[in-house]
Amino acid sequence: MPARMTPKWITLTQRGDERGLLVAIEGGRDVPFEIKRVYTLYGFTPGSVRGGHAHKTLRQVIVCLAGSCLIDLDDNVDVQTVSLDAPMRGLVLDPMVWHEMRGFSPDCVLMVLAAEHYDEGDYIRNRAEFQRLSAGATP
DSSP: OOOOOOOEEEEOOEEEETTEEEEOOOBTTTBSSOOOEEEEEEOOOTTOOEEEEEESSOOEEEEEEESOEEEEEEOSSOEEEEEEOOTTEEEEEOSSOEEEEEOOOTTOEEEEEESSOOOGGGEEOOHHHHHHHHTTOOO
């Protein structure tokens, strides 16, 4: 039986007082890489699915700043679904993991921290190609 995939989480420190809360994120300290790109996803239409790809080499951390969503993870050995619903917890997304985000609450806001600048050539957008590459086939 194949080994179960173990999602990797980071815990971000939340600080606050009577005025409110703050979560600071520093690349190389809180996140296991230097951050070269940050983007947000929000305004999801009901029933929408985002992601639907894997990356050849890119590492990312996904943080749910508001609301909640589900993320389906597939490393071509195991498939798991995790829930994102707290701004002080980040999901580390390693290379060669197919991921799809769904089940967005109306107020969901996601922030993605990426280890590299945008590179279309790093994306694997075809599920069959992902399965072939992750099984060790040459491109």
